Amino acid sequence: MTTTAPVRAAHVSARGVHLSFGGRPVLAGVDLVAAAGDRVALVGENGRGKTTLLRVLAGDLPADRGQVRRTGPVGVADQQIPLGASATVGDLVDLELAAVRSALTRLDDAGRALAEGRPDADDAYAAALAEAEALDAWDADRRVEVSLAALGAVADRARPLGTLSVGQRHRVRLACLLGAGHPVLLLDEPTNHLDAGGLAHLTERLRAHPGVVVLVSHDRALLADVATSVVDLDPSADGRPRVYGGGYAGYVEGRRAERARWEALHAEQVAERQRLADDLSAARNRLRDNWRPDKGHGRHTRATRAPGLVRSVHRRQEELAAHVVAVPPPPARFTMPELPARPGATLLRADGVTVAGRLARPVDVALASGDRLVVTGPNGAGKSTLLAVLAGALEPGTGAVGRAPSVRVGRLGQESGPPPGGRTAAEVYGGRVAGPGLDELGLLDRYDAHRPVAELSVGARRRLDLALVLADRPHVLLLDEPTNHLSAALVDELTAALGSTPAAVVVATHDRQLSRDTASWPRLAL
Structure with missing residues (x-):
């Protein structure tokens, strides 16, 4: 694909994005910046808002707070097929290539206006030509055909979508998006339903994409091969998402170090709270023991010490009340139950x-x-x-x-x-x-x-x-x-x-x- 100015200008950014559903925060202070050539992976445990963030970036879902900016046409591969069962493979191709078809139509119209000598026709034709070149519009259908074959997708454009499996429909749609030339690609789990050949083709096309790619994927090999940076939506010590450079390897190492710091800081604060609780308990014990005089002597001395012990107990109560474990506990790790064995059988x-x-x-x-x-x-x-x-x-x-x-x-x-x-x-x-x-x-x-x-x-x-x-x-x-x-x-x-x-x-x-x-x-x- 020819990399023209509109593709080089492709840009997606999110600043301080917050979003809640039913009063529960889903996105909290997300920052993301991606320019042409950037391939940003969104990672995190299930339910952390990865798909939601893609919808916000696509403009399908407004954020409660924060700013989202996009430059360039956007192609979105989410987990829902936008057409019904009666639509055909060709209908899905046409839908995903709508921007290409429109660009070529505008170029044809501008060419006729130029031939007729209409005012401002030169500028209109130059703009239409630049748009068509940015999408490499003339080659889009061929690129779709190549991707359909590489992904093992159905290429018969008359075939109703209702006769295809879920995996076949998703492969058709992904092939269309890879061929459409969108400057900005937003992909949600694009590797689902792909075999080895399809995965290799997807990896090659994403690495060669001249615009912006933002993807959600559980496929660690794809992330390692493609991602230039990673936005981690998992909880952190301060509750904010983390951005890691250095591709997927940088994320793995950075996350490991972040988790170790989090666990150490939480353990330190919990230990300090326990120390304060132990000090309070010891002070209370001293107050109780010293207030009860031994038989026969020293009643006055012990009685005069009682106010000081009371003040000590109050001070330790205040210290304990003031100490807050500000760092939340790290998320639980997966624990495999002990599964049974039956040797020799x-x-x-x-x-x-x-x-x-x-x-x-x-x-x-x-x-x-x-x-x-x-x-x-x-x-x-x-x-x-x-x-x-x-x-x-x-x-x-x-x-x-x-x-x-x-x-x-x-x-x-x-x-x-x-x-x-x-x-x-x-x-x-x-x-x-x-x-x-x-x-x-x-x-x-x-x-x-x-x-x-x-x-x-x-x-x-x-x-x-x-x-x-x-x-x-x-x-x-x-x-x-x-x-x-x-x-x-x-x-x-x-x-x-x-x-x-x-x-x-x-x-x-x-x-x-x-x-x-x-x-x-x-x-x-x-």
């Missing part, structure tokens, strides 16, 4: 299993305690189908699946099911398990734990799903794209826990960083 076995139209090649799997397996393959190869068969949720067309007596198998699907009525996360969790408390796992904060499941963010729902699977203390864990919708910090903690649990673990994933982190695990390629 084959826990789960599949022999020659296939499923018509979904898992073509016969697959054999045998799992014992402590076994590890990564299932790989392109979209449609049957990874999710295999995990469903192993879990007993789907009958194989051929072959057989057997499990040892009393073996518990836990499966985490790719997406959450429908919410269970009006029940809260704590009610859903407490009604199913007698394992560790929900707060012990460190997956949901108190606020989300007591909200109706239907009101939780996609990421918080995913955390609840994981909590329910783990709380049943399975002997075998089957995890289908476990990094979907989870924060990078949680994924790091989960990955470390999976490496050490005595349970058998099977992971199906496209996540490149998770694949790197599990490089020593056996592979099953479908």
